[in-house]
Amino acid sequence: MAPRRSRAALASPALTPPAAAAGVAVSRWSLAATVTVTLSGIALAVLAAAPYLAGTGITQALVTLFLLVSMAALWNLLAGYAGMISFGQQAYLGIGAYVVYLVGKAGVSPFAGIAVGAVACAIAAVPIFALLRPLTGGYFAVATWVVAECLFLYVTNQLWLGGGTGVGLQQLSAMSPVIRQAYTYWTALVLMAVAVAGVYLLVRSRFGLDSRATRDEPAAAAAMGVEVQRTRWLAYLLAAVGFGAVGGMLLINTLYIDPASVFNVNYSADMLFMVVIGGLGTMEGPIIGAVIFFLVQQEFARYGAWYLVAIGAVAVGVVLAAPGGLWGEIATRRGWSLLPVGYQVRGAGPAAGGDPDD
Amino acid sequence: MTWVNDLFQGIFLGGAYALTAVGLSLMFGVMRLVNLAHGDLAVCGTYLVTTIMAATGVPLWAAMLIMVPLAFGLGMVLQLSIFGRALRTGPTAPLLVTFGLSVMIENLLQQVYSANTRGVGAGNLDVAAIHLGALVLPWLAMLKLILALVVIGGLSALLRLTAWGRRVRATSDDLAVARLQGIRVRPLFASVTGIAIAAAALAGTLNAVTTGVYPTLGALTLIFAFEAVIIGGLGSLWGTLLGGLLLGVTQVLVSQVSVPYATLASQLLFLVVLAVRPHGLLGTPQAVA
Amino acid sequence: MSALGIAGLDAGYEDFQALFGVSLELAAGETVALVGANGAGKTTLLMSIAGALSPWHGSISLDGTDITHLPDYQRARAGVVLVPEGRRLFPSLSAEENILIPAGRRDAGPWTLDALYELFPMVAARRSHRAALLSGGEQQAVAIARALAANPRVLLLDEVSLGLAPAIVDAFYQLLPQIQASGVSILLVEQDIDRALAASSRTFCLLEGRVVMTGESGSLDRDALIAAYFGAPAGPPGTDPVMRT
Numbered sequence: 001m002a003p004r005r006s007r008a009a010l011a012s013p014a015l016t017p018p019a020a021a022a023g024v025a026v027s028r029w030s031l032a033a034t035v036t037v038t039l040s041g042i043a044l045a046v047l048a049a050a051p052y053l054a055g056t057g058i059t060q061a062l063v064t065l066f067l068l069v070s071m072a073a074l075w076n077l078l079a080g081y082a083g084m085i086s087f088g089q090q091a092y093l094g095i096g097a098y099v100v101y102l103v104g105k106a107g108v109s110p111f112a113g114i115a116v117g118a119v120a121c122a123i124a125a126v127p128i129f130a131l132l133r134p135l136t137g138g139y140f141a142v143a144t145w146v147v148a149e150c151l152f153l154y155v156t157n158q159l160w161l162g163g164g165t166g167v168g169l170q171q172l173s174a175m176s177p178v179i180r181q182a183y184t185y186w187t188a189l190v191l192m193a194v195a196v197a198g199v200y201l202l203v204r205s206r207f208g209l210d211s212r213a214t215r216d217e218p219a220a221a222a223a224m225g226v227e228v229q230r231t232r233w234l235a236y237l238l239a240a241v242g243f244g245a246v247g248g249m250l251l252i253n254t255l256y257i258d259p260a261s262v263f264n265v266n267y268s269a270d271m272l273f274m275v276v277i278g279g280l281g282t283m284e285g286p287i288i289g290a291v292i293f294f295l296v297q298q299e300f301a302r303y304g305a306w307y308l309v310a311i312g313a314v315a316v317g318v319v320l321a322a323p324g325g326l327w328g329e330i331a332t333r334r335g336w337s338l339l340p341v342g343y344q345v346r347g348a349g350p351a352a353g354g355d356p357d358d
Numbered sequence: 359m360t361w362v363n364d365l366f367q368g369i370f371l372g373g374a375y376a377l378t379a380v381g382l383s384l385m386f387g388v389m390r391l392v393n394l395a396h397g398d399l400a401v402c403g404t405y406l407v408t409t410i411m412a413a414t415g416v417p418l419w420a421a422m423l424i425m426v427p428l429a430f431g432l433g434m435v436l437q438l439s440i441f442g443r444a445l446r447t448g449p450t451a452p453l454l455v456t457f458g459l460s461v462m463i464e465n466l467l468q469q470v471y472s473a474n475t476r477g478v479g480a481g482n483l484d485v486a487a488i489h490l491g492a493l494v495l496p497w498l499a500m501l502k503l504i505l506a507l508v509v510i511g512g513l514s515a516l517l518r519l520t521a522w523g524r525r526v527r528a529t530s531d532d533l534a535v536a537r538l539q540g541i542r543v544r545p546l547f548a549s550v551t552g553i554a555i556a557a558a559a560l561a562g563t564l565n566a567v568t569t570g571v572y573p574t575l576g577a578l579t580l581i582f583a584f585e586a587v588i589i590g591g592l593g594s595l596w597g598t599l600l601g602g603l604l605l606g607v608t609q610v611l612v613s614q615v616s617v618p619y620a621t622l623a624s625q626l627l628f629l630v631v632l633a634v635r636p637h638g639l640l641g642t643p644q645a646v647a
Numbered sequence: 648m649s650a651l652g653i654a655g656l657d658a659g660y661e662d663f664q665a666l667f668g669v670s671l672e673l674a675a676g677e678t679v680a681l682v683g684a685n686g687a688g689k690t691t692l693l694m695s696i697a698g699a700l701s702p703w704h705g706s707i708s709l710d711g712t713d714i715t716h717l718p719d720y721q722r723a724r725a726g727v728v729l730v731p732e733g734r735r736l737f738p739s740l741s742a743e744e745n746i747l748i749p750a751g752r753r754d755a756g757p758w759t760l761d762a763l764y765e766l767f768p769m770v771a772a773r774r775s776h777r778a779a780l781l782s783g784g785e786q787q788a789v790a791i792a793r794a795l796a797a798n799p800r801v802l803l804l805d806e807v808s809l810g811l812a813p814a815i816v817d818a819f820y821q822l823l824p825q826i827q828a829s830g831v832s833i834l835l836v837e838q839d840i841d842r843a844l845a846a847s848s849r850t851f852c853l854l855e856g857r858v859v860m861t862g863e864s865g866s867l868d869r870d871a872l873i874a875a876y877f878g879a880p881a882g883p884p885g886t887d888p889v890m891r892t
Contacts, residue, residue, distance in 0.1 A: 083450075085450060131633055134636045135632075138392025138452070139588070141457075142392065149577075153622040156618070157619065268457075272454060305465035309461075309462050312462035312465070316458040319447065319454045319458070320440070532738075534699060535737070536737075537699075538697055538698075540749050541720060
């Protein structure tokens with residue numbers, strides 16, 4: 001284990017630009033980024049007005065979209081930035097959902113229950129990650145799946161949690177459907193904004209740099225003083241919290257959950273599709289992938305499982321032939337970036353400028 | 359005395375788990391490939407058997423005999439077309455690709471065969487058994503263990519004694535140098551995947567006689583196979599047998615006490631081994647990656 | 648027609664170029680030495696010839712046939728065999744199994760298993776021991792035997808003396824004539840200049856990826872070679888900076 005070095009010894013270029021290289025500037029932002037963030041802000045404001053402007057059919061569909069975007073962004077944090085591919089995040093979806101149910105049953109607002117669910121997931125993540133610690137790669141992935149299966153098997157046999165039949169959220173039936181739908185909608189919108197912004201800020205921070213280093217070359221990162229296990233743990237913890245909140249939203253949105261649906265590995269499949277097709281390891285990719293997946297789902301779900309076969313084939317094809325996904329292949333190759341994460345060197349010689357996303 | 363019967367039943371079930379797992383263990387040992395579609399491919403083999411029986415009317419054992427080379431061929435084709443490419447693409451590609459394949463297969467099976475559980479008729483084999491006093495040893499169940507022992511023993515012998523086995527071991531030691539010594543790695547990997555799928559399909563079919571087959575059975579099949587490999591220890595075929603046996607015995611013994619918790623008990627056994635001895639019972643202590 | 652021909656070879660790793668326009672020829676049955684400091688590109692050159700590394704530019708030919716785009720395993724089967732730096736035996740295989748890996752793939756040449764055991768009696772004595780448990784010298788012998796078992800046209804030896812006791816290295820160089828007698832062409836990478844000159848008919852010196860000096864080993868100016876080795880002007884005679892291992 002490499003000795004820990006003080007943070008000062010590993011000064012980040014963003015804090016101390018190379019003074020010796022005259023005429024060289026390190027930038028972390030761009031005009032395109034400013035435009036993107038501004039437009040996103042406007043879009044969020046417009047979306048917030050949707051319950052006043054559109055019917056429940058639209059707002060309900062949009063809630064699904066918001067949750068998909070959240071899940072995609074969070075899964076990409078784990079898989080794309082921290083290098084931990086997990087097929088078991090549905091464990092935290094379930095924990096979050098069932099905690100909201102219990103909170104509601106206890107007489108507290110289920111909306112507040114979302115936060116409780118998120119905290120519960122943070123607590124649950126401690127022993128779970130302790131188990132998963134020594135694993136990497138495929139072993140980590142399957143083990144996360146096993147943990148979710150264990151939770152499924154456990155909950156299915158707990159009558160006080162509704163057993164295999166599932167539970168409904170009675171708490172909210174007192175509310176008028178229009179109001180409930182509006183609150184659900186706004187909460188989902190805020191959740192998505194927080195999830196995406198949170199992941200973005202995280203990845204731009206020191207932690208993000210450590211994660212990407214750990215993802216690419218754990219041994220080299222450790223030798224540089226990056227605390228590999230702590231970085232992995234943080235990424236895992238934050239993803240668990242995020243998924244817990246999404247899980248709570250799932251229950252509030254559909255008013256009913258059962259173990260077979262919520263602890264279902266199909267969620268992981270959806271996350272994989274969205275992120276891979278959109279662009280693994282980029283900020284823009286998962287959002288794009290989620291929108292595409294949402295549209296495909298809306299349009300083709302009535303044809304039965306065929307659309308999943310097709311999407312699976314597309315995902316496999318993308319990984320083999322165009323691993324950067326839509327955003328990675330089309331944009332990152334050209335150096336385009338709407339939500340820059342890395343450090344771009346401007347000025348100096350022909351070697352200046354680099355991949356703004358890495 | 360019934361617990362002795364249960365113990366044997368567990369051992370036989372464990373044999374099936376081990377037979378399913380041996381392919382997964384082999385693929386990881388030789389190619390460093392965790393095939394997340396492994397369980398689903400085994401289920402494909404089982405569905406193939408039901409289709410063969412329905413189409414031609416041959417008995418179960420004949421259908422299985424026909425299915426084995428087909429499953430072997432499927433494994434080879436998949437390796438040469440998709441898995442090999444995934445391995446060459448990067449470290450995360452195989453995981454994403456095999457998981458995507460898994461989803462494709464499950465949904466495809468659902469569309470073609472419907473989501474309902476399908477039975478696998480075994481005819482006389484279903485009830486034939488050896489009776490030793492109070493001990494009842496059903497032939498079908500024993501076949502699971504017998505096949506597991508034959509396949510694992512046979513594979514061990516092949517690996518130790520043949521030129522092919524030598525090349526497999528060399529490639530799994532050092533892929534780059536194996537190539538530099540002239541070993542043709544692609545057909546070698548194809549043969550390994552073929553064996554893996556054929557063995558898993560055999561085991562899956564035998565199990566399906568008792569439980570029936572349904573499109574999403576692959577997920578649980580994969581999980582049990584994976585757990586058998588980890589419990590037994592990576593890199594050890596006999597370890598995989600031991601892991602499978604432990605899982606089977608745990609499952610059956612716990613089901614005598616409480617049926618709903620039987621599967622969970624096996625998962626917990628896995629988690630305990632993972633927590634206490636991550637390299638497995640017969641594996642060597644090294645990073646599990 | 649030369650056994651091995653390399654013309655204008657550029658090669659490297661990702662963004663880093665390690666070889667710049669390297670050209671050399673190996674005549675049939677000839678032993679050529681390749682010397683140079685660490686990082687000069689000797690191993691990169693051998694890996695490129697063996698096919699483990701794809702060249703950026705240039706060509707490689709075997710007995711006149713272009714093999715530049717042939718993958719590594721096909722080159723080995725065609726007769727270009729590498730003894731890698733650091734031996735790289737298959738650790739879980741026994742000594743004999745290691746040697747048997749290439750066997751049967753080439754037409755029968757002089758190097759049968761028995762002939763190899765005669766050449767390396769210490770390997771014969773330890774033939775069923777796992778390779779990981781052998782001593783450094785035994786491992787080196789097994790590595791060379793493994794390569795010879797393929798009855799190669801061109802044998803690439805990458806620093807066979809690395810990490811071995813001088814007595815063992817001496818023993819290997821005493822055996823080299825027997826290997827050369829079988830007609831195989833040898834490209835020998837060696838850090839020890841004197842051994843390299845003594846064992847070869849011609850010598851090439853690499854510095855930072857370029858051939859900076861070449862000539863007949865027998866008549867090469869040793870001091871000039873040392874200078875080329877380090878890229879420094881030649882010092883007064885007797886000030887030999889080369890360290891013997």
